[in-house]
Amino acid sequence: MREKQPARTYYSKVESPYQWSTGETMGTFLTEMKDGPRLISKRCQVCGKVFCPPQDYCEFCFQPMEEWVEVADRGSIKAWTRMMHYYPGMPCDLPFAYASIQLEGADTCMVHIIRYSDLDSLNIDVEVEAVWKPEDEREGDIRDIDYFRLV
Numbered sequence: 001m002r003e004k005q006p007a008r009t010y011y012s013k014v015e016s017p018y019q020w021s022t023g024e025t026m027g028t029f030l031t032e033m034k035d036g037p038r039l040i041s042k043r044c045q046v047c048g049k050v051f052c053p054p055q056d057y058c059e060f061c062f063q064p065m066e067e068w069v070e071v072a073d074r075g076s077i078k079a080w081t082r083m084m085h086y087y088p089g090m091p092c093d094l095p096f097a098y099a100s101i102q103l104e105g106a107d108t109c110m111v112h113i114i115r116y117s118d119l120d121s122l123n124i125d126v127e128v129e130a131v132w133k134p135e136d137e138r139e140g141d142i143r144d145i146d147y148f149r150l151v
Helices: 023-035
Strands: 039-043 067-071 074-083 096-103 110-115 127-132 145-150
Touching (some): 096 145
Antiparallel strands (some): 039 067
């Protein structure tokens, strides 16, 4: 019988650089985040639902959306999961949570990071607000919002 060997771990950094076109809708959304900073979305002219992040077609009534509206950079947590262990490529140091956040004025949720100091403070419908990167650090990226914090 073979003698048992301890498990081995190999740590490496995997990179896969690529670029793609954001298209007109997402490009406008990201540009407004960089230059505003503000969050703009699209409203369906048929059912009235507001999508943030914006999209070209309403997923409820399948109509094209043309109307831009501004939504608040604050909202409430609709779902979340806390990160307990480090993994390569983390967007920030622990502790943080990934969350679905419904912004004021939007009918859909966006996923982003929540920074917190007390785990018991994270809960459904807890209010959060965006913490924007300084103007000279914004790049037209969803990460121009550095994170959301509890209000």
